[in-house]
Amino acid sequence: MERIVILTGAGISAESGMGTFRGAGGLWNDRRVEDVATPEGFARDPAMVQDFYNQRRQKARQVAPNAAHEALARLQRDYPGEVTLITQNVDGLHEAGGSPSVIHMHGRLDGALCAACDHRWDAPEVMEVAHPCPACGAGAGRPDVVWFGEMPYFMDEIFEALSRCTLFAAIGTSGQVYPAAGFVQEAFRAGAHTVEINLEPSAVVSDFAETRFGPATQTVPAWVADVLGG
Ligand code: APR
Numbered sequence: 001m002e003r004i005v006i007l008t009g010a011g012i013s014a015e016s017g018m019g020t021f022r023g024a025g026g027l028w029n030d031r032r033v034e035d036v037a038t039p040e041g042f043a044r045d046p047a048m049v050q051d052f053y054n055q056r057r058q059k060a061r062q063v064a065p066n067a068a069h070e071a072l073a074r075l076q077r078d079y080p081g082e083v084t085l086i087t088q089n090v091d092g093l094h095e096a097g098g099s100p101s102v103i104h105m106h107g108r109l110d111g112a113l114c115a116a117c118d119h120r121w122d123a124p125e126v127m128e129v130a131h132p133c134p135a136c137g138a139g140a141g142r143p144d145v146v147w148f149g150e151m152p153y154f155m156d157e158i159f160e161a162l163s164r165c166t167l168f169a170a171i172g173t174s175g176q177v178y179p180a181a182g183f184v185q186e187a188f189r190a191g192a193h194t195v196e197i198n199l200e201p202s203a204v205v206s207d208f209a210e211t212r213f214g215p216a217t218q219t220v221p222a223w224v225a226d227v228l229g230g
Contacts, residue, residue, distance in 0.1 A: 001081040004227070005165040006072060007183050008087045008094070011172020011198060012216045016063045018091055022174050027056075037147050046129045046142075053143040054126045057109040060091040061125065068171070068220035069097025075224045076100055084161040086154075088173060088180050090145050105152040105180065111144030120144055152179060162186040169195040169223065172216050175202035184208060197223055 010020035021027045035041045036052040076083045076099055086103040087094055092110055094102045107113075112123035114133035121134055123143065131141030146152050162168070168187030175181040184194050184207040196208040197219050205211060212219045 002079075002167040002227070003082045003084075003161075003165045004075070004079065004167045004169070005084045005161050005183075005187060005192075006075075006086065007168075007170045007173060007180060008072075008085070008089060009171070009173025009180070010089060011174075012068050012087075012220070013063075013066075013089055013091055013093050014172065014199075015068070015215060015217045016066045016093055018060065018063055018089075018093070020174075022176065033148060037145075038149055039147055040149075042142060042147070050127050050129055050131070050143075053109060053145065056090070057123065057127075057143075058125060060093075060109050063091075063093070065093045065097030066217050068216035069093050069099070071221040071224040072171075073098030073100070075227060078228055082161075084165070086158055086161075086180075086183075088177070103154050103158065105146070105154055105158060107143070107145040107153060109143065109145065112141050113144035114138060114140050115142050116140035155179065158183070159186065163190050165190055165192045167195070167227070168192045169197055170202070170204075170208070171197040171220060173198070173202060175204035195223065 014020050019027050036049050042049045072085060085099055086105055088106050090107055090109045110123055112121050116138035117136040119133055119135035127141055130139030132139055133141055162183055165187050170184060181204050184204060187194055194208045195210045196202060196205055197212045212223060
């Protein structure tokens with residue numbers, strides 16, 4: 001029986017119509033990360049940042065989970081061993097695909113956070129500039145998304161799962177952003193078998209024992225079938 005840890009990135013949602021960040025048509029191709037995904041960018045131009053996330057929140061509500069999300073949900077439901085699903089994605093497509101538990105290490109578009117008192121609430125579809133916090137009233141509402149320079153969420157839980165895992169799969173992530181890009185090395189140190197599932201080799205492909213290339217809607221259901229059938 002395996003203890004499985006899965007890390008997903010934007011590539012698992014690409015075939016649902018959500019943009020990726022890097023590569024053709026990537027979100028970072030026509031805007032600067034520093035302007036829309038850092039606390040400094042938010043302080044400089046909160047209207048532009050709220051608008052950027054409002055657009056992504058509206059898009060995420062228009063798209064549907066794909067066969068890859070649904071296959072991981074099947075694995076979580078049907079596999080007799082532990083399955084820990086960690087995502088860098090801020091969309092809710094794993095949950096919409098049926099996943100019973102998802103660790104959102106970079107936060108969620110559907111979450112709002114008060115920059116003044118740390119209160120969290122469900123984000124409305126459109127967040128205003130100086131959005132009032134329902135708890136403290138300050139006009140400090142922001143998307144509950146982890147920006148560059150901020151600490152990703154649930155890191156203790158993540159490293160604990162990695163230290164015990166026997167099978168690690170990274171799906172649809174370019175391996176260019178840490179700490180997520182280093183998870184494969186933690187898993188390897190724990191003695192796990194490591195699999196990269198992607199359209200093309202990531203920046204850390206050489207850290208993986210096994211690779212499966214192709215669109216996630218084909219490669220992920222096939223991998224899940226192998227694990228369940230194994
Ligand atoms: N099937 C499988 N993989 C795909 C597909 C597909 N249909 N389409 C694209 N990919 C792969 C690409 O080959 C690439 O490796 O998805 C990956 C997308 O890489 P990025 O755009 O860099 O997204 P990601 O790795 O999730 O970015 C990590 O960076 O900008 C920050 O916080 C943001 O969570 C994000 C983090």
